Amino acid sequence: MTSTERDPVSGTETTGHVWDGIKELNTPLPRWWIRTFYVTIIWAVGYCIAYPAVPLINSVTNGVLGYSSRAEVAVELTKAKAAQQKYRDKIAKLSLAEIRKDKDLFQFAVAGGRSAYAVNCVQCHGSGAVGSTGYPNLNDDEWLWGGNLEQIAITIAHGIRFDEDEDTRISEMPAFGSDEILTSPQINDTAEYVLSLSSKSTDGIAARNGKTLYAENCAPCHGETGAGNRELGAPSLRDAIWLYGSDKKTIVETISKSRKGVMPAWGQRLDPLTIKQLAVYVHSLGGGE
Amino acid sequence: MTVGPISDAVDRIDAEAVNSKEKRSLYKARVKIFPKRTAGTFRSLKWHIMAVTLAIYYVTPWLRWDRGPYAPDQAVLVDLANRRFYFFSIEIWPHEFIYIAGLLIMAGIGLFLVTSTVGRAWCGYTCPQTVWVDLFLVVERWIEGDRNARIKLDKAPWSSAKVRKRLAKHIIWLIIALATGGAWIFYFADAPTLAQNFLSFQAPFVAYSTVAILTATTYVFAGFMREQVCTYMCPWPRIQAAMLDEDSLVVTYNDYRGEPRSRHQKKQSQLEAPIGDCVDCNQCVAVCPMGIDIRDGQQLECITCALCIDACDNVMEKVGRPRGLISYATLTDYNHSAAGQTSKTTFSSFIRPRTFIYFGLWSLIGLAIFATLLTRDRLDLSVLHDRNPVFVRLSDGSIRNGYTIKILNMEARPRLFTVRIDGLPGAIIAQAGLSASPTGQLYIDVDPDKQRQIKVYVTQPKGDIRDARTAFSFLVKDRNGPEQVRHETAFHAPDGR
Structure with a gap:
């Protein structure tokens, strides 16, 4: 119409x-x-x-x-890599102590170490590096194998009790119970003595009995006074930090069965630059020596 | 016999109030307005205000203000890149935006105050739209002549003379628009440097795009859209209409005096018919930039520029009648005058509860801003307690907490601060990566006008720990001055220590 x-x-x-x-x-x-x-x-x-x-x-x-947006990202990444190159070169060349002293390098290493930590380490040590039972807290001032930059770097690179690395950190605490080196009452007495080192013993007679047992069986690694020995990865038994727990039951279990925590050798998976950055980062968490 | 005005002395202008109420149609295209030139009190007041406002706009970014070697020396600068705002001796950081908010509230209440007393004075005199339209009209008149000449030119077929005039007009308009947009960017960067970079094409792209956009809006708004911006785009006329009351000054046609209007005064007086003062010369319509007839009463379009008052006063003088047939008057005054009680505008309407409250609020906010500006800290502190881990047990049994501290040095000179803790027995403070300070306080220097972030460890011996959570404070003090800030935070320890 x-x-x-x-x-x-x-x-x-x-x-x-x-x-x-x-x-x-x-x-x-x-x-x-x-x-x-x-x-x-x-x-x-x-x-x-x-x-x-x-x-x-x-x-x-x-x-x-x-x-393509992917190609664009690749270009951006190359650019970012190129911008980082001067820091990378320096970190590769300089010693850990020198990196620690240089303000810019330190910042760069901590940032790089933090991201590498988040990918590789958080699974055991936790996102805040507080660890958990059997996995050490990296914030505190207790170090089983040493807490200066070099020692931390070696631990990261070669791991602990990691069979595939020849230079891995090794120490073997005997399983005093399972291997029938000590009897159950003897282990009880030793545990009481260990507790008494940090004034936590509740059984004075047992602790006294444990003293000789300690001197014979434990002192070679943990020291006469229980101060520990970092060469052997033997922890101090006098301080407030306990990797597996400070109650008597746990200590008895440790003496009986021993503990053999394992950490992988990251040197096999990460490049030396990343290991260095990780060492600087872990060292910066508050306990570095 | 009533003596009427001597209307022969005045020519009647063939002007039409194109925007008067009955001509308002939703389907109608815009009818061009050719405001006639007028002279008088309000016209010269508008010239002066235009000069002052334009001067403020163009000159301000070029004023210098010495702030020492660590801060820009531009008196008024909105430094977006560094997030600082400088206004003479006042420097505002982003977290002090409340001052700007206060100023905006003051501007709002100020507008209420002005509107409730003198009506739409903002619209008529100081609004950028009004000022720039006025400026563009000056150019238009200068090149194309006054009202009649412009109408004639507009109707004339295209000729070389018309092209020449139009071209000249638009080029000058564009230059003004460019200068308008161009001046704006100088508020956001060091003016001399930016000017140099701008002219040598080295300024950032955003500078050119800002200038381009503002040039375009100025050119279009002031050159073409004009009164339509006020009538259709601006929300303010609607709000202002609600702000006006019977005691607000508005431009008023005193119809009790003017009516009945007549072009034929002599004839009327011979007939002994009643005669008003209005000679119906249409001058008030011809000068109106909004295209209305004020004799129709108050209208939404009226921006109270008062040019019709000037035009009418000139006519009244010519015909030997008292000025003020069109005048500023409140509705109350108008009613009184109409009833023959008084014929003068009294300014007593300025003082009434409403204006008193507006002024009180306005000055209270102003005083509060002023007082806080005088006493505000130029040092600020923020403390962030570590969340992961909340605390760390050290081998001797003591507990360590980590804090990220930000110290804001808001003065344009480097300063040294001491940081210590207060209210945590036995605790010691240490900067991350450094050993504990033997004096119990840290010395932190902060660059001028910058903030510095440091990581701090606070360690409390086992024996001093009482609760899972202990409140304490960080104290930061200017080492060489009295300024000091305190920030309360908490120290966390494990349960069952």
Whole structure:
């Protein structure tokens, strides 16, 4: 139906459609709007030709400009790597102590060490490096194998009781119970004596009895006074930090069955630069010596 | 016999109030307005205000203010990159944004105060839209002539003369627009340096895009859209309409005096018909930049620029009648005058509870801002307690907590601060990576106008620990001055120590 009827108020043509006596005006979209719409269509066609756009079965059209966001990221990463290179070179060249002293290098190493820690170490030592039973807290000032930069770096690189590394840190505490070196009452007395070193013993007679047993069986590694020996990874028995727990039951279990915590040798998996950064980071957590 | 005005002295202008109420149609395209030039009290007041506001806008970023070697020497600077705002001797950090918020609230209440007393004075005199439209009109008049000449030119077919005039007008408009947009960016960077970089095409892209956008908006708003910005785009006329009351000054046509208007005063007086002062010369319509007829009464479009008052006063003088047929008056004054009680505008309406409350609020906020600005700290401290781990047990049984401390040196000179703890018995403080301080306090120097973050360890011996959580404070003090801040935090220890 054609209609040239005009609306008396606006002077606009009507479409001829009437609903409930209301006539629809034929008000076309503004010209600027239509033109913008056409421009966007042209733009879209151009875009599809220039940029990756159409999904195919196994790939996509790549576009004549050859752009890809992945390539862009690769460029960004290369740039970032290049910007870091001067720090990397220096860290590779300098000793740990020198890195620690240089403000910028230190900051760089701590940041790098933190991210490497988050990937490789948190599983055992925890995100805040507080450890858990059997996994040492790296924030405190107790170090089984030494807490200066060099010693930390060696521990990280070669691990502890890790068979596949020749230079791994090794010490074997005998299982005094399982191996039937001491009897159960003897182990009880020894445990009481160990507790008495940090004034926690509740049985004076047992502790006295344990003293000789300690001197004979434990002192070679843990020392006469129980101060421990880092050369052998023997912890101090006098201080407030206990890797497995300080209650008597735990100590009896430790003496009976021994403990053999294992840490992998990260030198086999991480490059020397990362090990250095990790050492600086762990050292910076508050307990570094 | 009533003596009417001598209307022969005045020509009637063929002007139409294109935006008057009955002509308002949703379907209508804009009808161009060609405001006629006028002279008088309000016109010269507007010239002066225009000069002052434009001067403030263009000159401000070029004022210098010496802040020493560590801070910029521009008096007014919004340093977005470094997140600082400088206003003469005042420097504002992002966390002090409350001052800006206070100023904005003051501006709001100030606008209420102004509106409730003198009506839409902001719109009529100081609004940038008004000022720049005025400026563009000056150029238009200068090149194309006054109202009639402009109408004629507009209707004339395209000729070389018309092209020349139009080209000249638009070029000058664009130059003004460019200068407007150009001046804006100098508030955001060191003006002389930026100007140099800008002209040598070394300024950052954002500078050019800002100038381009503001040039475009100035050119379009002041050159083409003009009164439409006020009528359709600006929310303020609606809000202001609600702010006005019967005691606010508005531009008023005193119809009790003017009506019945007549072009034929002599004839009317011979007929002994009643004669009003209005000679229906349409001057008030011709000068109106909003395209309305003030004789229709208060209208949304009226920005109270008062140019119709000037135009009418000139006519009244010519025809030998008292000025003020169109005048600033409150509705109350108008009603009194209409009832023949008084014919003068009294300013007693300025003092009433409403304005008193506005002024009180306004000045209270102002005083509060002023007082806090005078006494505010230029040293701030924030303390973040380590979350992971919350505490660390050391081999001797003591407990160590870690804190990240931020010291804000908000003065433009390097300062040395001492950091110590208060309220934690036996505890010692140490900066991470360094051994504990023997004096019990740390010495931290902070660069001028910067913040410094340090990691601090606080260790409390086993015997001194009482609770799982002990509140204590960090105290940071300017080593060479009296300024000191305290920040309360907590020391955590394991349960069952």
